[in-house]
Amino acid sequence: MTADEIRTIAVVGAGTMGSQIAYQVALSGYPVHLYSRSNERLTSAVGHCGKLLLKRVEKGKLEQTDCDAAMERVSTTTDLAEACGSADLVIKSVAEDRRLKRDMFSAISEVAPEHAILATNSSTMASSFFADCVRNPARLLNLHFFNPAMVMQLVEVVRGPHTAEDTVTTAMEFARRIGKTPVLVNKEAYGFVANRIAFIAMQEAFKLVEEGVVSMEDADLAVRNGLGWPMGMFELADLVGLDVTENILSQGHYQTGEERWRPTPILTDHVARGELGRKTGRGFYPSR
Numbered sequence: 001m002t003a004d005e006i007r008t009i010a011v012v013g014a015g016t017m018g019s020q021i022a023y024q025v026a027l028s029g030y031p032v033h034l035y036s037r038s039n040e041r042l043t044s045a046v047g048h049c050g051k052l053l054l055k056r057v058e059k060g061k062l063e064q065t066d067c068d069a070a071m072e073r074v075s076t077t078t079d080l081a082e083a084c085g086s087a088d089l090v091i092k093s094v095a096e097d098r099r100l101k102r103d104m105f106s107a108i109s110e111v112a113p114e115h116a117i118l119a120t121n122s123s124t125m126a127s128s129f130f131a132d133c134v135r136n137p138a139r140l141l142n143l144h145f146f147n148p149a150m151v152m153q154l155v156e157v158v159r160g161p162h163t164a165e166d167t168v169t170t171a172m173e174f175a176r177r178i179g180k181t182p183v184l185v186n187k188e189a190y191g192f193v194a195n196r197i198a199f200i201a202m203q204e205a206f207k208l209v210e211e212g213v214v215s216m217e218d219a220d221l222a223v224r225n226g227l228g229w230p231m232g233m234f235e236l237a238d239l240v241g242l243d244v245t246e247n248i249l250s251q252g253h254y255q256t257g258e259e260r261w262r263p264t265p266i267l268t269d270h271v272a273r274g275e276l277g278r279k280t281g282r283g284f285y286p287s288r
């Protein structure tokens with residue numbers, strides 16, 4: 001299938017990532033079916049993304065008519081068959097739970113058209129984990145977006161051993177058509193590329209603070225002012241979510257066996273207290 005043949009998109013999962021992916025795709029002119037099991041989550045996704053788009057209109061970065069058109073292109077549903085039945089590309093963005101993801105892929109594969117490309121936005125699970133759940137693994141791969149998905153340019157296109165060449169080419173072109181910069185990841189290495197670099201750097205920042213070498217605030221200042229990264233590692237963890245960060249690290253430890261991924265107390269203690277970052281109003285820092 002070519003990128004020209006991708007006309008309708010389904011996004012499965014309306015959390016932080018799924019909802020922004022849906023609206024990014026809609027901004028680029030595609031009709032999108034956004035699926036969640038929960039009506040409340042769908043309402044909240046529409047409300048939150050609507051506000052983000054309105055802000056762009058207020059700042060003069062988006063025409064009101066383009067904002068309205070994008071809002072109209074997203075239809076929401078709690079019916080998976082309705083979401084995926086006419087989709088040429090399904091992007092799944094549900095919680096990082098292997099059993100849940102496998103069940104979702106089996107269900108999606110039953111209701112999506114034979115020709116549809118099935119993509120997972122998972123950061124910790126390569127598409128190989130799901131290859132036996134779908135009818136056509138040649139059409140399966142990872143499309144990995146970054147938070148916030150309407151802002152960050154990168155999409156990692158991760159080739160699995162089962163992924164057909166034309167699926168990879170089409171996914172790369174699709175990412176360009178939705179205004180993103182795709183990077184092709186040729187092997188299913190843990191963390192792919194950007195997370196592999198960022199989360200190991202984050203581990204170093206955590207260790208430096210735990211060892212008393214530097215304060216958290218100064219570690220973040222060093223990264224921002226010395227490396228020119230937009231956020232320090234503690235700020236980044238708060239944005240991503242400390243529970244998500246812990247999961248990425250512990251999956252890294254579990255899947256690679258490498259000690260460098262093992263989450264350390266500075267992180268796990270916050271998670272145990274329910275201080276999960278911006279989403280709970282407090283993580284390493286109180287939310288602004």
Ligand code: 3HC
Binds near residue numbers: 061
């Ligand atoms: N959702 C949507 N848009 C957001 C946003 C959010 N949560 N936060 C900020 N924005 C938008 C703002 O509206 C603004 O848009 P505009 O340019 O159209 O006006 C733009 O982003 C810049 O925001 P601000 O001016 O408020 O603030 P900054 O200039 O500090 O930028 C940032 C904020 C874009 C988040 C920037 O700090 C940044 O790039 N941080 C690094 C983020 C990062 O590394 N993300 C990757 C995390 S790892 C990951 O996602 C992988 C996954 O597997 C976990």
